Amino acid sequence: MMSRLLPAVSGRVPGVPPTPAMARVVGLLAHRWFSGAFRGPLQVIRCPAPQLHVSGPAMAASQEDFAKAMNQVKLLKEDPGNEVKLKLYALYKQATEGPCNAPKPGMLDFILKAKWDAWNALGNLPKETARQNYVDLVSSLSASSCSQVTPAADKKQAESDSLVVTSEDGITTIRLNRPAKKNALTTQMYRDIMRALEAASEDSSRITVLTGSGDYYCSGNDLSNFKDIPPDKVEERAQSSAVLLRDFVDCFIDFPKPLIAVVNGPAVGISVTLLGLFDVVYASDRATFHTPFSHLGQSPEGCSSYIFPKMMGPSKAAEMLIFGKKLTAREALAQGLVTAVFPDDTFQKEVWARLKAYAKLPPNAMRIAKRLMRHQEKEKLHAVNAEESRVLAERWVSDECITAIVAFLSKKAKL
Numbered sequence: 001m002m003s004r005l006l007p008a009v010s011g012r013v014p015g016v017p018p019t020p021a022m023a024r025v026v027g028l029l030a031h032r033w034f035s036g037a038f039r040g041p042l043q044v045i046r047c048p049a050p051q052l053h054v055s056g057p058a059m060a061a062s063q064e065d066f067a068k069a070m071n072q073v074k075l076l077k078e079d080p081g082n083e084v085k086l087k088l089y090a091l092y093k094q095a096t097e098g099p100c101n102a103p104k105p106g107m108l109d110f111i112l113k114a115k116w117d118a119w120n121a122l123g124n125l126p127k128e129t130a131r132q133n134y135v136d137l138v139s140s141l142s143a144s145s146c147s148q149v150t151p152a153a154d155k156k157q158a159e160s161d162s163l164v165v166t167s168e169d170g171i172t173t174i175r176l177n178r179p180a181k182k183n184a185l186t187t188q189m190y191r192d193i194m195r196a197l198e199a200a201s202e203d204s205s206r207i208t209v210l211t212g213s214g215d216y217y218c219s220g221n222d223l224s225n226f227k228d229i230p231p232d233k234v235e236e237r238a239q240s241s242a243v244l245l246r247d248f249v250d251c252f253i254d255f256p257k258p259l260i261a262v263v264n265g266p267a268v269g270i271s272v273t274l275l276g277l278f279d280v281v282y283a284s285d286r287a288t289f290h291t292p293f294s295h296l297g298q299s300p301e302g303c304s305s306y307i308f309p310k311m312m313g314p315s316k317a318a319e320m321l322i323f324g325k326k327l328t329a330r331e332a333l334a335q336g337l338v339t340a341v342f343p344d345d346t347f348q349k350e351v352w353a354r355l356k357a358y359a360k361l362p363p364n365a366m367r368i369a370k371r372l373m374r375h376q377e378k379e380k381l382h383a384v385n386a387e388e389s390r391v392l393a394e395r396w397v398s399d400e401c402i403t404a405i406v407a408f409l410s411k412k413a414k415l
């Protein structure tokens with residue numbers, strides 16, 4: 001019954017299509033109410049006791065953050081849609097008045113009923129958590145609202161030799177473009193990728209893709225990054241590289257839109273570990289996944305020391321991260337590191353067709369779904385990243401690491 005009366009929530013009773021007239025009337029009512037609630041003061045309604053319990057994040061926004069968020073709502077450039085407005089209303093009421101305590105409105109009072117349901121669904125959610133959720137929701141809306149006003153999505157954005165960034169059909173693509181070096185990452189590329197991600201989070205695209213040119217996806221850190229460091233600067237360089245690494249991985253942890261890896265060929269080192277921070281990973285059946293950290297006297301990064309054991313179980317993660325076992329694409333699929341594997345000869349066609357369809361989905365809904373899935377883990381991931389970066393700085397100045405790098409650079413060793 002509820003869904004028959006509430007188009008703002010679901011629009012129809014399962015199996016019973018709404019008549020066009022009914023849809024028009026209800027839609028008009030909903031539009032009027034929501035327009036008012038969106039810009040102007042929120043109506044007070046009194047409801048009875050709560051039913052559902054919804055748990056929220058541990059941290060709490062201040063009253064000041066909350067007040068700022070309420071002002072921000074009025075400045076949104078895009079109407080976020082009825083469902084989001086309902087959510088905002090419910091969180092606002094919960095944050096300011098606590099659990100829903102108003103009488104249930106009559107079933108024909110569509111608008112009041114939708115609002116009451118939304119508030120009531122928050123159950124005993126603590127006021128502080130509701131305040132935080134309201135602030136988070138407004139901030140995600142503000143970011144996407146900004147990105148939607150950025151003009152001209154369908155154009156090439158930036159180009160350099162080693163990184164090519166394009167935006168087309170709602171997809172920003174960041175392409176590693178050093179095929180002669182198997183797309184190994186120079187320190188400049190780490191910086192350029194961070195900049196590209198920052199821009200992509202604010203541009204008008206809906207999803208973001210990382211891929212490689214040529215036969216490799218990426219051979220990981222360019223081991224030439226270790227070259228030409230004066231002996232008295234080694235420690236200093238290790239520390240500054242740890243900061244670079246930490247900032248770099250933080251960008252992936254915090255990236256707000258769906259992030260997809262299109263793994264066109266073998267992947268090594270950091271390009272593998274980072275995959276745990278992507279939302280979807282599509283791989284060619286030619287791709288392999290190799291993390292030879294022990295061989296290099298190094299240690300895992302990209303939050304893999306935390307994500308991989310959770311994802312594939314500790315012993316499979318140990319085979320990769322301690323012993324450097326190289327996985328085929330099918331094995332990586334079985335371990336949950338890869339979402340889907342495609343035959344190499346149809347890989348590009350199949351994957352891009354899928355991505356173009358995904359890029360037509362409503363952007364706010366996608367961002368919010370991602371946020372909900374990732375939110376609880378963010379703080380933990382930042383802590384893991386900080387620790388992994390700190391440990392790596394120690395490894396880089398170790399004899400084990402220096403010996404391995406010298407062997408590679410003097411062409412005595414390869415994976």
Ligand SMILES: CCCCCCCCCCC/C=C/C(=O)SCCNC(=O)CCNC(=O)[C@H](O)C(C)(C)COP(=O)(O)OP(=O)(O)OC[C@H]1O[C@@H](n2cnc3c(N)ncnc32)[C@H](O)[C@@H]1OP(=O)(O)O
Binds near residue numbers: 182220244
């Ligand atoms: C204190 C300083 C700190 C530095 C800054 C750090 C910043 C953050 C660091 C984050 C930590 C990341 C860790 C990792 O990613 S570990 C993994 C590192 N990668 C490797 O060890 C791969 C090394 N490469 C190889 O083993 C082989 O090249 C490979 C198996 C990938 C391909 O073999 P293949 O035979 O098919 O091809 P070639 O070897 O002939 O390669 C073609 C040319 O490309 C060069 N190449 C390839 N990969 C790298 C690389 N990772 N670094 C540097 N150069 C690479 C290769 O040397 C060839 O060059 P030439 O044609 O000039 O010989």
